[in-house]
Amino acid sequence: MSSASSLSVDKRDIVALEGVTKRFPGVVANDSVDLAIRPGEVHVLLGENGAGKSTLIGMLSGLQQPDEGRILVDGEPTAITSPRHALALGIGTVFQHMMLVPTLTVAENLLLGGPWWQRPKTEELEARVAEITRTLGITVKLHARVSELSLGEQQQVEILRAMVRNSRLLILDESTSMLTPKGIDELGALMRRLVEQGLAIVFITHKLKEAAAFGDRISVLKLGRKVGEIPPERFRALGEQVIISEIVELMFGKQKDDPEAAERPVRTIHAEAAPLLQVHDLGVAPTDDAPGLSSISFDIRPGELLGIAGIDGNGQKQLAEALAGQRATAYGSVRLQGATIDALSVGERRERGLRYLTDDRLGEGTVGTFPVSINFFLKQVGAAPFWRRGVEQRAEIDKRAAQLVREYDVRTPSLKTPVARLSGGNIQKVLLARELAEGAKVVIFNKPTYGLDLANTLASRQRIRDTAARGLAVLLISTDLEELLSMCDRIAVIANGLLVGTVENADDARTKIGRLMIGLAA
Amino acid sequence: MTGLFGEIFLSALLFGAVTAAIPLLLAGLGEQMSEKAGVLNIGIEGMMLAGAYLGFVGAFYSGSLWLGFLTSAGGGIAVALVMALLCVRIGLNQIVIGIALTLGLEGLTALLHHFQFSRSYPRLPAVDVTVIPLLSDIPVIGPALFRQHLSVYLAVALVFAMGYVYRRTQLGLNLQAAGDKPAALDVAGIDVVRTRTIAVLTTGALAGLGGAFLANVGAGLFIPFITNGAGFLGIVLAMLARGRPVWVLFGALLFGVCLSLTTAMQVAGINIPTDVIQMLPFLAVMIMLVLFGRRASLPAALGIPYERGAR
């Protein structure tokens, strides 16, 4: 272990954290974390969801204050009291969720934050932007409305914003989750140019390969604690593979392999079996805030796991919603067990065995203020035996809910606890229980492990594999390529609302999918 | 019947329309400011009443209309301060508090008026008009539009000033960000709560001025419940105007014409209940909504209190 290397304050540090602890109701988000951030370095913060990365950034960018410990800026203990203060100290942050006003133009967004009585200094900005973009080799449409930009372009605007404000330290929070493989490479090159200009970068990610590829120094966080650090000297001395296995050891203990890369069990799918789900030439009209779908066709046979790969926001959600009956289709047909279901409502489709497990657990999957018990039956309101002649049968509901809580191992203080008080993993279990309940034939999983910790991720994946093993047809939508490669039989790639190709999950699948995602033929 | 639509009649009608439109305009502009910044201000009726009462009292005892405007703005701001504290700073439900403030001020101003003036309704002297040379000589519209009290011109000028603020100043950007994506404003280093507070207090001032105009310039006296829904009309105007001050002006004038028509009909002795004409603007707007009903482009964070770091 090499974590003792930078505990003492170093004059070169722009920012240093000493024993920083932050608590939230029920969790210690950061537990006595030490961190040193130096100019000319990409400092990778690596950790699972819930490892405390976001909280750490919150404190550096002035959104939150530490409960214990101190933050040193240029060697001076400093309380970063507000985002304004952070900016003044030269700390610029690119948040995971875009922090741009969609109804304003790029220029207006960059100008946000000036003294309120002033006229926005547009000319000054234009000159400054021209200078920065030239040295960085990027182009930015200053007068386009932010809502018209792609997510990658929006991210560049955010980085540009930090540069316009003379940031010395740039924090990038999970910046690659919305990017294409090509976009990720470009971001890596951009970061390199920025540190060469003397900037310090903190790059937050949960992906091992990115950490190894882009970092100069890696700090590994686990459950709020810093469990190790790899300094640049060691980084340069070791090869990528060695580094990855060292990180894996830090993150997951003494196992040598990446636990996510579990071997895909070989399943035999009856090729002659009739498809359970047939989608033919499906189209959805685009709306103001969502892309449309055009000519989507695929079949899924019993026991088959079809994956949908693609960058987030390319029509995945629209596809899932159209299949579930939540979104109107423009043309095409969907057949379930050979029978067309185009005219059926959400409830009728569910009744026939088509289930949709949404990625938005609290936004649409559950009603946060309602008890856990009711949330199990949100899609069956009025159905016997839980309701008789429209009247709620509490005993029946509680009995069945208790059964599901046991069966799916939902950790909840009581059946009456509002579901929003549960952790993400447990809310996901409630949804799994609801969708996989009796009568399921085809299940659509939309980003089923998004935001879950490792244990819950693995448990959810096992549920999905079991579902397929029971002979159900499974559609697995995910932005995590590793996940798809470890689970699916075939993987289709979606881009701009179009299925651009389908790949058998064999040895060369990864490269083929990568090429499809950036618009090359497989 | 020729006299009915004669020059003098039309001119008086237009004059009345402008007088009736100004309070609505001020209320609408005020409400628009709050809504832009993400605060649905249902308490505006109460702010207008506070302004109307204090404005009247100020003008009555000082003898100065302008001092009355000053006290009215103060009254509106005082009510807005309560709203800002409860809804912006600690994030209580905006509709609940708004309705409570409206009801409370309806009662309070009626109560205070009763104890101040008992059952008498003293009047203020008629206001002086500012005649704009040349323009006021245009037939019909000249006397109607260009022989008005100075405050009328100022209110109309305010429309363009607001337009300038929204489009061309840093404050305009901040307000829009506070309503559309408050978190973005926060990380840009601007205090969301302060921005919204400024907006709500400005709304209070404008609503108060609107109330004072209604009482002091329009009616010349204060009677309990004098606003009679003008604040709510302001909310309707602001929501229909989609963030543009000029549209508030057009809307206010449309309502003003209908209100003025009611009075004119009574004077002319025409036997149609005034209620029919009062229905016209609402009818027009509802028909427009039915025909072109589309999602009103309201700020994304309207009605949602901002809490830093809330996930």
Added chain:
Amino acid sequence: MSIDTAPSAGATALDATAAVVTRRDIQHRLLMTLGPILAALIIAGSILLAVGVDPLAYYSFVLKRGLLSPLGIQQTLTRMAPLLFLAAGLIVAFRAGMWNLGGDGQFLLGAVTAAASAPALVQVMPAWLALICSFVIAMLVAMIWSLVPALLRAYQGVNEIITTLMMTFLGTSLANVLVKLVFRDPGTTVPQTRTLPVEDRLPRLFDTTITSGLLLGLVAIITVHLVMTRTAFGLKLRIVGANPRAAIHAGLGVPKLTVAVFAISAGLAGLAGAVDILGVQGNVRADWNPAYGLAVIPVVFLARMNGFAAIGFVFLLSVLSIGGESAARRLGVPNHFTLVLVSIVLIVLALAEYLDHRYNQSRRELKR
């Protein structure tokens, strides 16, 4: 997201459905209700003091006239009838996350149609049947009146706050037009509808002057409460209110439910108008507008949208307004003071709830 989320955000803070009710909870809730009311009485009292009225004398007079005198309590209970119907209608709407601020227009149209139909119907059918028919007509008219905002909200996503506000202005004017032009009683000089003879109105309870409309109101609000808390239909509405996107995801027909909510809410407001006319007023005079609709909104919030609690608060409001009207005549304090009092109670209660929430949160954090 748009303004649509505002009601649900409000509902979470004020919705008591998810809570587990224990004895300590009830005690705590009682304290959290009575404490702020006491504080509000003190604040409002100091306003009285400021204008030179002895608050204790005022409060005891209101109590005596509104609650303790035989005549007063009968008037109070009679006043409750329309308020209960209105509260029931608002509970449905608010729990379903829809801001029906058009109660006054719906109330007046219900009142006018009831006032127009009842005197005509009693001439051709037995009085009891005429009353029932008038109730139904009033309800239907109010329901139809709510159709425009309902359809606009359900199918076009037009914000219901503006549309119901506009419809209430329209409805108030239309009610006046109807009284003055269509249903005007030719026998009187003041514009008003024909008067329903006292013997044909809703019967009084026993030997009192209390209208039997009170019982109808109680039935209405208790039914609403049970439907909202115990049935599948009520749960569907609450899902729509608490999380509209979850409702779509769960396959609920949100547009149809929206229309249903408006219809029920407005129908109940129409019945409120009818019960006031058929039980008490007997006719509608031009420009009559008691503006109960806006005054009942705070009551529903104070009751946290709970039907039984709403009965209590409606009673309190009735005591205050009957007592206040009496005090206006005797003590010279305008009955508008009641509005001030209700408003202060609402604000103080909301504030207390916020502080209580904060206190609980910090205590929970300290425990760890």
